[in-house]
Amino acid sequence: MNLRILYDNEAKVGWGEGEGLKSDWGFSCLVEAEGRKGEKVLFDTGASAEILSHNLRKLGIKREEIEIIALSHEHWDHVGGLETVLHENVVVYLPRSFTRAAKRKIEEQAAGVEVVEVSGPAEIVPGVHTTGELETGTAGLKEQSLVLEATSGKGGEGVVVLTGCAHPGLENILEAAGRFGEVYGVVGGFHGFDRLELLAGLELVVPCHCTVRKQEILERFPKKTAWCGAGVTVEV
Numbered sequence: 001m002n003l004r005i006l007y008d009n010e011a012k013v014g015w016g017e018g019e020g021l022k023s024d025w026g027f028s029c030l031v032e033a034e035g036r037k038g039e040k041v042l043f044d045t046g047a048s049a050e051i052l053s054h055n056l057r058k059l060g061i062k063r064e065e066i067e068i069i070a071l072s073h074e075h076w077d078h079v080g081g082l083e084t085v086l087h088e089n090v091v092v093y094l095p096r097s098f099t100r101a102a103k104r105k106i107e108e109q110a111a112g113v114e115v116v117e118v119s120g121p122a123e124i125v126p127g128v129h130t131t132g133e134l135e136t137g138t139a140g141l142k143e144q145s146l147v148l149e150a151t152s153g154k155g156g157e158g159v160v161v162l163t164g165c166a167h168p169g170l171e172n173i174l175e176a177a178g179r180f181g182e183v184y185g186v187v188g189g190f191h192g193f194d195r196l197e198l199l200a201g202l203e204l205v206v207p208c209h210c211t212v213r214k215q216e217i218l219e220r221f222p223k224k225t226a227w228c229g230a231g232v233t234v235e236v
C-alpha cells in the first residue's frame with residue numbers, strides 16, 4: 001500500500017516525481033490500496049482547492065480516480081480543498097459530529113455524492129479502517145484517523161495509523177487503532193504530541209503537517225523516521 005502526501009506545510013524539492021508541488025499549511029494524503037476495491041482513498045483535502053488541484057495535476061492524478069474521501073475533522077486546513085475532488089461517484093466519510101451546514105454544503109457541491117457519517121470504529125474498504133470519531137478536548141470537535149493494514153511486508157501483520165491533526169492526542173489514537181492489529185507505524189500530523197518516548201516502540205514514524213516537534217522526532221529516531229512533505233511517497 002502506498003501513501004502519497006499531496007498537501008503539506010512543506011514540499012519536496014528536486015527532480016522526479018513530486019517535484020513542483022506547492023507547500024501550504026494543511027494536509028492531504030492519498031492511500032493507494034493496490035488491487036483492492038476502493039483502490040484510492042483520499043484522506044483530507046488541505047486548505048486550498050487551488051493548491052490541491054495543482055498538486056494533483058503535477059502528480060497526474062485525476063479526481064475521478066478517487067472513489068472515497070475520508071475527512072479527519074472539520075478544520076479549514078483539512079476540508080478546504082474538498083470542492084476540487086468531489087464528483088458524482090464519490091463517497092465522503094466524515095465524523096458524525098460535523099456541523100449540519102458542512103454536510104449540506106458537501107451534498108450541494110456535487111450531485112450524487114454520498115455522505116457516510118462515522119461514529120464508531122469501522123472498515124471503509126478492505127484493509128482501510130477508521131478509528132471512529134474520537135474526542136478532542138475542544139467542544140464539538142471530534143476527529144477520525146485511518147488504520148491501514150500493511151501490505152509491503154515491512155510491518156508484518158501490523159497496521160499503520162494515518163492522522164490528520166491528532167487533536168484527540170496521538171497516544172489515544174494509537175491505543176484506539178490497536179483494535180485492528182499491532183500498530184507498527186504512524187504517519188500524519190501529530191500536533192503538540194510530546195510523549196516522544198512512546199514512538200520508540202514503533203518501526204515507522206513520519207511526522208507531517210502540524211507536528212510541533214517534527215525536527216526533534218527526526219533527529220531522535222533517525223532509523224525509523226522519514227521526512228514528510230508534499231510529493232513524498234511512503235510504502236507500508
Ligand SMILES: [Zn+2]
Pocket residue numbers: 073075165167
Ligand atoms: Zn485541526
Ligand SMILES: [Zn+2]
Pocket residue numbers: 026027075077078164165189209210
Ligand atoms: Zn491541521
